[in-house]
Amino acid sequence: MEPEDLRFHESHCWVRQEGDEWVIGVTDYAQEQLGDLVFIELPEVGATIEADEPFGSIESPKAVEDLIAPISGEVTRRNDEVVDSPEIVNDDPYGEGWLIAVKLDESFDLGELMSRDEYMDMLDTAEDETEEEELLEDEDE
Numbered sequence: 001m002e003p004e005d006l007r008f009h010e011s012h013c014w015v016r017q018e019g020d021e022w023v024i025g026v027t028d029y030a031q032e033q034l035g036d037l038v039f040i041e042l043p044e045v046g047a048t049i050e051a052d053e054p055f056g057s058i059e060s061p062k063a064v065e066d067l068i069a070p071i072s073g074e075v076t077r078r079n080d081e082v083v084d085s086p087e088i089v090n091d092d093p094y095g096e097g098w099l100i101a102v103k104l105d106e107s108f109d110l111g112e113l114m115s116r117d118e119y120m121d122m123l124d125t126a127e128d129e130t131e132e133e134e135l136l137e138d139e140d141e
Contacts, residue, residue, distance in 0.1 A: 006094070007113035009070030010122065011052075014094070015113065021076055021101040026058065026067070028093050029123060034060040037086035042067075042100055047075045049100075051108060056099070058086075070113060073102035 006014040012030035015022045031037065039059035049055040054066035078100045082088050089097035104110075114122065 006116060007070070007110065008116065008119035009051075009068065009113055011068035011070065013068065013070045015070050018101070020103065022071055022073065022104050023098050023101045024070060025093055025098040026089060027119075030058075031090050031093050031097075034058065034065065035062050036060055037089050039064075040082050040086045040089065040099070042078045042083060043075050045075050045078060049073060049075060049102060051112070058089075067099070071102060071110075072105040072108045074105075075100050076103050077101040 006016050008014050008027065012027045012033075013024055014027055015024050017023075037058060037060050040056065041058075042056045043049060047055075049069040049072060051069050051072045053069055055069045056067040058065050058067055079098050082097055082099060089099075091097065
């Protein structure tokens, strides 16, 4: 279950305000879909990230995926522990598995992010569509 104080992006990243910074991580759903993480690439402190644009990558034996920024701003901290030990994200995606912290660009509208309930609805819709596609594939065989 996702913590209530988070906002979510359709790319399965979350954000949480901590003082003047916004901390970014990947959702439990994302890490679960990828499986055991083996590599994470993150931007350096001082880099600028743009909402809806890649800011790094995450890799498992199943896939390599871009990390898509949920917000725009300047990177103020990065979690080097997850770079050295990516499995931390699998173990604790909403705690010790955070990725970067950002000073939010003042022009970014936080209303573009989803609440926990909106994110859960998005996941439910995606699962329903996947089940429908699987049924259609079974009928074709």
